[in-house]
Amino acid sequence: MAQRQRQRGGRRTPAHARHKDNEGIVPVLARAVREIESAVQRGPLSPTQRTRFQVVATLAREHRTEVKAATSLTDAQKNDELKRLDGIATILAKTATRDPSLFTLLAEDAVFSEAAQDLRVEMLRKAGIEVVVEEPAPVEEDPSAERRVTPLSVRRRKLSNPFLRPDFEIGQQRRTTSHRLDSWELLGPLFRSFELGGSSSRMDLPEASSLKAPGKLELMPHQARLIASVAEGHRTFLLADEPGLGKTAQALLAAQAADAYPLLVVCPNVVKTNWARETERWTPRRRATVIHGDGDNVDAFADIVVVNYEILDRHVGWLGDFGFKGMVVDEAHFIKNKSSQRSKHVLELSERLRSRTARPLLMALTGTPLINTIEDFRAIWQFLGWIDDVKPLPTLIDSLEETGLTPAEPAFYPAARKAVIDMGIVRRRKAEVASDIPARRVADIPVELDDEDSRSIRAAEAELARRLVQRYHAALETRRAGTVVDGIDHELVRRVAVWEREEMETSTNGENVFSMLRRIGHAKAGLAADYAAQLARNVGKVVFFARHVDVMDIAEETFTRRGLKHTSIRGDQTPKAREHAIDAFVNDEDVQVIVCSLSAAGVGVNLQVASNVVLAELSWTDAEQTQAIDRVHRIGQSDPVTAWRIIAAQTIDTRIAELIDSKAGLAARALDGSDEEVTSSADVQTEALVALLTDALTREAVRKPRGR
Known part of the structure; x- marks a missing residue:
């Protein structure tokens, strides 16, 4: 992050720490941090002071790295300078405990605004450090665009069928007329509703009328119930069954029940061949093609297209225009970091698919949807079309409106949790559904x-x-x-x-x-x-x-x-x-x-x-x-x-x-x-x-x- 911020805010020559009390960057940071400390004691920080907090923390981190790497300083000089930086860090930490939202300014994906860049340059110059302001690099819509390819078979498919069939249901979806929750921040309370626990995170699924599968295969009851839900019209699922309960088979049979072809499957490299095998096993009348490298051997006329995260950047262009009716993201916890390129590409494909198909089949498969925090849900929910960056999308907001509650009421949280679960969270444990x-x-x-x-x-x-x-x-x-x-x-x-x-x-x-x-x-x-x-x-x-x-x-x-x-x-x-x-x-x-x-x-x-x-x-x-x-x-x-x-x-x-x-x-x-x-x-x-x-x-x- 520090390197990225230096590029945005100007380049400076390597700083040799100065150890007189009133020289160098540390006194500048110390004065600024005392100002921030006084301001937070009077109430919430203003946008200007929040920017100052972010810049001070960034410069302190950069200077600490430079001091440690400096060969011109003695150990005693380094320890003295690091001790002074620890004092600044302590005040920053105490300030952030008064206003925990400040911690978001220190995240790797935190936005470093133009005001922050200007303030950074100003502080460095006050410290007597030479700053060379660089011209900003030209903004590219997607840095991976130059690596994108369009396989020959895809071009042939477009020539044979140049027009995608329009979906006339798009635009007919309605939102409730109530705007009771429009002024509320809802994503935080939604995540909080899962931290509080409650009832099992499993939407109600219908009973299955049959356990039959192709050939001599037979579904387990928990698998058949999800397929029955798809047959009744449900189209979005966070399928979080414990590993080993047959999520791949459920996804393939769900696509068959929804007639969601062509189907796109995004998965880790190590399992993409397995998806082709499982397609042949569970849906033998459907053909799968696996994209390797630039996709020279891809079969664009197949029903199921399998691509791994590692090469998604090359193919995201034509995949977005292909006309998929469904999309499965396997090991979906891989996209929990929204700032990563693979997450951005997955979310882009989901958004483009939803813009062309009114009710696509969207499935996120993972046995471990949470690695560290409840926030790991965010990118998965966005892929499924339940939320965007700032708010719930219409179907979910309608469900929240129907509760008649707001986040100020304790009863909102269990009701909100259930509303999200009913969007399609399915979690079964081995001990519950696979007693054998x-x-x-x-x-x-x-x-x-x-x-x-x-x-x-x-x-x-x-x-x-x-x-x-x-x-x-x-x-x-x-x-x-x-x-x-x-x-x-x-x-x-x-x-x-x-x-x-x-x-x-x-x-x-x-x-x-x-x-x-x-x-x-x-x-x-x-x-x-x-x-x-x-x-x-x-x-x-x-x-x-x-x-x-x-x-x-x-x-x-x-x-x-x-x-x-x-x-x-x-x-x-x-x-x-x-x-x-x-x-x-x-x-x-x-x-x-x-x-x-x-x-x-x-x-x-x-x-x-x-x-x-x-x-x-x-x-x-x-x-x-x-x-x-x-x-x-x-x-x-x-x-x-x-x-x-x-x-x-x-x-x-x-x-x-x-x-x-x-x-x-x-x-x-x-x-x-x-x-x-x-x-x-x-x-x-x-x-x-x-x-x-x-x-x-x-x-x-x-x-x-x-x-x-």
Whole structure:
């Protein structure tokens, strides 16, 4: 973000920090932040002061990065300058706690206005820093437009049928005449209604008259009920069934029931071939074509067009003009970041489809719709046409109007939740609808690292904790007179953790949570592989998941030494090599272990021939962990499934495992109507840093005499 803002607001020469009290950028920022602090105490900040807050925070972040990288400064000079910046950051944090909406100005996708750009240049010049104002780059409608292609078969299809059949129902949809809610901000309350929990997030579905499917296939009752809903006319669904309950089959049969052809399917690269296979299986009279690369071999006359997120930018132009009657987005949590190009392209295609077809079939499929926050819903709801950037769209607003309530009334929230659910949220759990699927459990296996690895990792944790404590005390010393906190200031602890977390991805100096988890994963790789080998010898086929390539390498070397035949799924494989690996594991009795990348094999893979999973490295979310386990725990599984999670004892590994488990309640509370508490929507990395710093400060307090 800082780099993007420098381009917009002018380029400056690298700043050498000045350490006289009244020189350099820090005094300029200090005066501005004190002005902001005084203003927020008088009431809500004006737009001008909000802009000042954003610019001060941005410049402070940029200057911190420059100071850390400066080779002309001594360590003492760096520490002095960083201490002064911590004081500014503390005041900014206290200001934001009075007005939490200020945090949105610090997000990666926050708009940096022209006023902010001008103020930034002004502050830099006041600090005596040379600024070169750059001419703004010409605005392009879409930076990916130059890469777009139109396959030859698509051009031929247009020549054979140059006119799309108009849909005369467009424009006939009516809105209620009531405008009672027009002055209310509604998106925030709608998201809040899901945070509060309540009834199960499942729209009422009709009973199915038949479970028959093509050939000898048979639908499960929960699948047949969704198809019946489509047959009765419902057209938008957030299908959030737990992984393994046959969402692909439901989407294909829904398209058949709605006659939503041609149908567009957008999915991750790893599952697009599977969509073609499932089309042939569930709707054999329909033909699917899969787009690879520039689409030279695409069949534009097929009923179903499958494209992966990674190449969507090349094809979004002709796809938008193709005349699709339905669109399915698989693994829809991939579009939760609305600022990403793939999300923008998906939303563009949805909007263009809805502008040409009055009642298209729109389906978002995901077993894990929530990763960190309820806001993860936003892009999915927008794809489905329930909301736009600022408000609910007509069908949903009509339902909210019919409640007769406003967000000022507590009863609005359960009613609003139900209104959204009735738009098409369907969530079924294995325990409810697939009683024939055996139980699943996660069992932790603590392992002791060898002495050398253990000492190295503990030293790294101690170094990170020492740095956090030092930063905490530096910030504490800058507090204004009269501010007293008895014991640990937990608000400041969290602020320090957030600052550290923000720098982890940009700084390569010192230890951080990422580097420690990688080191721990490497250290326990051999132990995890040994455990998997024992399982394979005793109970049969085993699926081994790891995050890093070096861990996978160690595991495969271990299995080779143990005489275990194995295969693997990695991110750099071709689709053909991937299919060969899966077929070997599923069909060859001698292949006892498959070593899988969490990122490459966490979705779109059916490995139910095994019932034991070894998780050699921790995921950052419960959702990712669940996706991995559900490669085995699926319809057709005949044995109880156990996931063996390998945990390095007496390291931060243990704490992170606890944090992942504590966040597992988010989807349960928002989608399943569970009363389970959601501990926090903050990411696990920040929570791990909070825990590490809190533990270190607690130990420090025990060591020091009281009152010192």
